[in-house]
Amino acid sequence: GEDVEQSLFLSVREGDSSVINCTYTDSSSTYLYWYKQEPGAGLQLLTYIFSNMDMKQDQRLTVLLNKKDKHLSLRIADTQTGDSAIYFCRAGRRALTFGSGTRLQVQP
């Protein structure tokens, strides 16, 4: 079956860069996505990448895609305390499978 995996926790200091990683098994989806979820809230679409690209930059966010290794990463530059949240990648067949989420903790 489909599998999308993420590390559970990441802690960084304010101002540093954060890198959140995701691996997947099914590479058939056209797009791959990153979402942010704050406590008690729904999911907010942060960014996405087309499957034939290897990098996409959007302000402080950079998405890297390694199709050969089925590895997706999200880099947040100049991480702020407001970036503290859980981050989910979405991939898989028809891009309907979410990872289990990475909790990002930003220390002042």
Place this chain on the structure above:
Amino acid sequence: EAEVAQSPRYKITEKSQAVAFWCDPISGHATLYWYRQILGQGPELLVQFQDESVVDDSQLPKDRFSAERLKGVDSTLKIQPAELGDSAMYLCASSGTGQDSYEQYFGPGTRLTVT
């Protein structure tokens, strides 16, 4: 800015009772999704609608869960009877057509607690 609306935001019910959740997608979005998110996990797709038709309900526990989208706009997800293991956040999402069909916009969710 258009948003996906869900109600109620919180629901506490006793096991064996019936419970229903409502979702109103972004206007014009043909595709509607219901997800279940257990604490500490990512969302799991329960059912996907294209207009009023079910596209995928392979993960929906059909013995107790039902979903409908009668006029192809808003949707209701029902659980009867509720079980303790149904305690979770129920998220609704919608997406448009064409290239926009890949971007899903989520509502705030309904947090269900079954006692």
